[in-house]
Amino acid sequence: MIQRMPDANQRSFSCTICGRVVTYDGRTPATYPFCSQRCRMVDLGKWLNEQYTIERDVTADDLTDGEPPNPA
Numbered sequence: 109m110i111q112r113m114p115d116a117n118q119r120s121f122s123c124t125i126c127g128r129v130v131t132y133d134g135r136t137p138a139t140y141p142f143c144s145q146r147c148r149m150v151d152l153g154k155w156l157n158e159q160y161t162i163e164r165d166v167t168a169d170d171l172t173d174g175e176p177p178n179p180a
């Protein structure tokens with residue numbers, strides 16, 4: 109009888125960029141939460157782009173929502 113019990117250490121996550129399911133056991137991959145270094149760079153690029161967008165479209169909510177800047 110074949111039982112397909114998942115390994116207790118086996119985990120998986122979906123790449124936040126391309127949605128590919130990555131399965132791993134034990135150690136978390138260095139690229140987590142992305143499937144690859146490439147998707148990691150894509151995400152970085154998205155963040156940078158959003159940063160520029162926010163700078164041009166800042167509202168009062170943006171100023172009061174987050175933590176105050178570090179005085180140091």
Ligand SMILES: [Zn+2]
Nearest residue numbers: 123126143147
């Ligand atoms: Zn990916």
